[in-house]
Amino acid sequence: xxxxxxxxxxxxxxxxxxxxxxxxxxxxxxxxxxxxxxxxxxxxxxxxxxxxxxxxxxxxxxxxxxxxxxxxxxxxxxxxxxx
Numbered sequence: 001x002x003x004x005x006x007x008x009x010x011x012x013x014x015x016x017x018x019x020x021x022x023x024x025x026x027x028x029x030x031x032x033x034x035x036x037x038x039x040x041x042x043x044x045x046x047x048x049x050x051x052x053x054x055x056x057x058x059x060x061x062x063x064x065x066x067x068x069x070x071x072x073x074x075x076x077x078x079x080x081x082x083x
Contacts, residue, residue, distance in 0.1 A: 030070040
C-alpha cells in the first residue's frame with residue numbers, strides 16, 4: 001500500500017463531499033460544484049480508457065447544466081413540495 005494512500009483517500013472524500021454540497025446549493029455554488037465535477041470527470045476519462053465513457057457522458061451533462069440558473073436549493077424545493 002502506498003504510504004500516503006489514507007491521506008489521499010480522505011482528501012478525495014472531502015473533495016467529493018464538497019462538490020455534492022455545492023451542487024445541492026443555489027446560485028454560484030451550484031455552478032462551482034458542477035464545474036468541479038466536470039473537471040474531475042474529465043480528469044478520470046484518460047485514466048480509464050474505454051471505461052471512462054460514462055465519465056465523459058456525465059461531464060457532458062454537467063456542461064449542459066452549467067448553462068442553467070439555480071435560484072433555489074434542493075432542500076427548498078422539497079419544502080415547497082411538502083406544503
